[in-house]
Amino acid sequence: MGIMKKYLSLLKNSKLFQGISEDELTSMLDCLSAVTRSYHKGENIFSRGERIDSVALLLEGCIHIQKEDYWGNLSILSEISEGEIFGEVYACLGSDELLNNAVAVKPSKVLFLDVKRILTMCPSACQFHGRLIRNLLTVLAQKNKMLTQKLEHMSKRTTREKLLSYLSEQSQRAGSPVFDIPFNRQQLADFLSVDRSAMSAELCRMRDEGILSFDRNHFVLK
Amino acid sequence: MGIMKKYLSLLKNSKLFQGISEDELTSMLDCLSAVTRSYHKGENIFSRGERIDSVALLLEGCIHIQKEDYWGNLSILSEISEGEIFGEVYACLGSDELLNNAVAVKPSKVLFLDVKRILTMCPSACQFHGRLIRNLLTVLAQKNKMLTQKLEHMSKRTTREKLLSYLSEQSQRAGSPVFDIPFNRQQLADFLSVDRSAMSAELCRMRDEGILSFDRNHFVLK
């Protein structure tokens, strides 16, 4: 478990392990039968239809939760950055099949944690076990809220409204009218489920109208 | 707490209290400072912007989680039926403002449970406390999955695809090509974020093409 030393501070600051001491953390990782694996860009960590019993925690890299339909239309559900977990919904539900793929968009390193051991292990022995479960609950609630916000964007009728809804949220999240988004144009279009070229045109129209300005993935709302 | 007797079997079979004995349940309700309140049709149980610290459990009636924008466009996020809980996301997150209203679409009766007591009460004394937390976790995971499925429908580009995506899921959920949906036309349109009349026309086109048949909210997929 020497490999984990490198990521101890990442884990300590992750939402899943928040409030758990460093000592407790290392002993927990054994207890949760933690294993790591590396993926290269484009590789699937999880695939649609699969059943899983582990929560994945991203140590390094970047993951997209996404799906492709019959005609090759890509739909991006969310982006996972370092320290965040994914797959927890299906790991908790156990018998349900995954609805989306988890794909590495950069070379990535992932830590897997057996969810059964999170939910049922030594309820009295581990002082921080209760904390771990409550952390998991909080993460699920936050993701739930994030999905609701995404639905808010997607429920807008026009591309312009979708963009404004999304960009406003990003601005609010950044606490500033100046912010970067984690997507390029094609990815943003796949995230908002609109046509890339139409979206690009709409962005330029809004820029010309003075509503916003941008350079690549750097935006300023006015 | 005599009023609760009437709903004991509903509570026992709810996802939140699944696996908890009847005796334990009645003592729990005191412990969770449970209170009930009645609402008439159209009344808000929760309102956008509000902060809450209680989970709501629907004893009787029907609730829609929905939002109205500046121009009066209604957007329905989900329907809550008897025995289901709502508000749990914001109750768990505590400091976050609600993004949606919870409105009674029928005369309804709601049970409120203090979430802090669910998460922190007597960790050793109550035998079933751990079960309650895990149940809450499962409900959150299921809702998360439901939101993902809804995003799957909404990410479709055309009204026809949205309808087929939604109706296929309903059919699958019912385990039969014959099923009822819980919405009328306007509600379904508000749920899928499309124009009602266009949707109505699309449904009729699909019927004429032999893809499906329907009568009111009763559908048959072919």
Add this chain to the structure above:
DNA sequence: CCCATTCTGTTGTATTTACAACTGTTATGT
């Protein structure tokens, strides 16, 4: 430095949608 690739913006057309207005049918309540 050059080549190939990726990314972004632009334009035109066919398709699809939103919106409004209206008709007929089905519930609801008195």
Add this chain to the structure above:
DNA sequence: ACATAACAGTTGTAAATACAACAGAATGGG
């Protein structure tokens, strides 16, 4: 049973979108 409201379907038009094809700028590798 009646009047009223709620609901479902239809049509035409203006607006918005998807799609395809292309051009220039930026990026990355050899």
